[in-house]
Amino acid sequence: MLENLSKGSSPKPSDIARAEVMAQQVTAFSELWIADLDREDPVTAKRLDEHLFKRPCTVEDAALAELNERLNAAGHYVDHMLAVRCEDEVRHVLIRAVPVPATGRRLAIAVHDLSAEEGLRNALRQTHRALRELQLGQSMSDREALALAFSDSLTGLPNRRAFNAELTAACAAGDFALCLLDLDNFKDVNDALGHATGDRLLTEVAHILRRATRESDFVSRLAGDEFAVIFYGLDTVTGAQEATGRLLSRFSHRLDLDEIDLQVRLSAGIALGGPGGSPDEIYRKADIALHSAKTTHRGAAMIHADPTASLLDHDNLVIVKSFLTDKPLPIDVQPIIDPELNLVGHELSVGYVDFERILATAQRFAVGPDLVNVALRALCTAAARLTDPVGHTRITLPQYATVDADMPSRIVEAMTAARLDFSAVILEIPLAAFAHGTAPQLARALAAQGIRIALRGWDPGVNAFQRVRATQFDMVTFDARPIAPIITDKRLATIWRTAIASLREDGVSVTATNVESAALATRLFELGIDSVQSLALSNLHYDAHIAAKRSIRAA
DSSP states (O other): OHHHHTTTTOOOHHHHHHHHHHHHHOTTOSEEEEEETTTSOSOOHHHHIIIIISSOOBOOHHHHHHHHHHHHHOSSOEEEEEEEEETTEEEEEEEEEEEOTTSSSEEEEEEEETTTOTTHHHHHTTHHHHHHHHTTTSOHHHHHHHHHHHBOTTTOSBOHHHHHHHHHHHHHHOOEEEEEEEETTHHHHHHHHOHHHHHHHHHHHHHHHHHHSOTTSEEEEEETTEEEEEEETOOSHHHHHHHHHHHHHTTSSOEEETTEEEOOOEEEEEEEEOTTOOHHHHHHHHHHHHHHHHHHOTTSEEEOOOHHHHHHHHHHHHHHHHHHTTOOOOEEEEEEEOTTOOEEEEEEEEOOTTHHHHHHHHHHTTOHHHHHHHHHHHHHHHHHHOSSOOSEEEEEOOTTOOOOTTHHHHHHHHHHHTTOOGGGEEEEEEGGGGGGTOHHHHHHHHHHTTOEEEEETOOSSHHHHHHHHHTTOSEEEEESTTTTTTTTSHHHHHHHHHHHHHHHHTTOEEEEEOOOSHHHHHHHHHTTOSEEEOSTTGGGGHHHHHHHHHHHHHO
């Protein structure tokens, strides 16, 4: 082994001694060498030939270049799978790289032919442990830093970094089941009893999970109240559900946390994995199953079943989580202009391009009201920050916001918290909200608070007219884009002109949104509307528009 280590990079004697200690710990790997990143590529076909196959082998140039680029860029350990052709046979090689401490830019490179030894599975299941063993030649402070990097400081379990490495190794090793667990209502514990009690609860949950799993299984804490277990050797839905059920049953009794005892429930999501699977895809499947469990079966486990919907839902839920925590929700502002081309107000809406899509996902997973509350607070805060507002400010409720009995109080609360002048605000309710049957009550409740309301999505049809007549709207808006091609038809234009005149006789003003050109604005004003919401005309009031955008950005 020392002979191999001394080839190529000419390490110093201290480097060789340290590498020898590392090599003694990596019994699952066939060969190990030291590479100096400042002098050479860490991995070459020649080295693989010398140290592993002992016969000519070839690797695709692009794959080798990608690997070496990754090794050169990484400041931490790397596990990488590489396909090598050797005597007309493709072999899959695991390459593990670990920085050698205090030696500059040097890596210890360990390699193993996965195709040659089934026993590697056991080593791969303990990737985070093997990494620590690779570093036994370091000083105590280095080992402490390594433990901090790969262990959760509160529970002592492997952290997300270690979990990611283990999941990658599991996908290369064989059949397994990934179980993601989440404490139900953990936030209530922190809010009511304090974070110290919450920390004790997390520590006790970690101990239970560790005691309730096999030594070959991998238990980790990902973040907050989220845990993960990789069950090795499970390749059936029934087996995975039974193993997870045994875990959840450990929480059927109250937990003694010194001066207090708590009844704790966990929800779980399960996905099956196997050789060649994608770690990201398997994680997303388990995560979507966990969200389903928390929505419909709290305290139970659900297994992933719908591969197509889950990947999209998972991505949406990741965005939802970010908006529910600390990611600011972008707000869009557009000027509202009257027929004399005067600026008469601004329209504020959620500026995230796919917000309606992620809100629809949030509604399915029972966090829609929370996301709508975030949107309301952001919109009201932005409206309150408008610099020298001109005319009225129209706040647009998200299209798929569920209008329930609590919506009026949530709107008033958000406006009050932002210190908005109710009389200067028009709240726009989407026509789709009437499908819930509670929009008229919402409109009446807001009107009672002195808040003016607008109906979004109006058209000359009977349904929209009935909604306007049944509820005292101050304004209606319609999207100009779909009607732009048809208003040049004299008969259709007459229908629109008559409908708009009828509304204005009842004291309801009419605004066209998404007006994309000055020519379209002119045709719409000829139909009798009161104003247009248009970025195309924003240059007419450039300074006011820029000032509004800056104040919204500050919000």
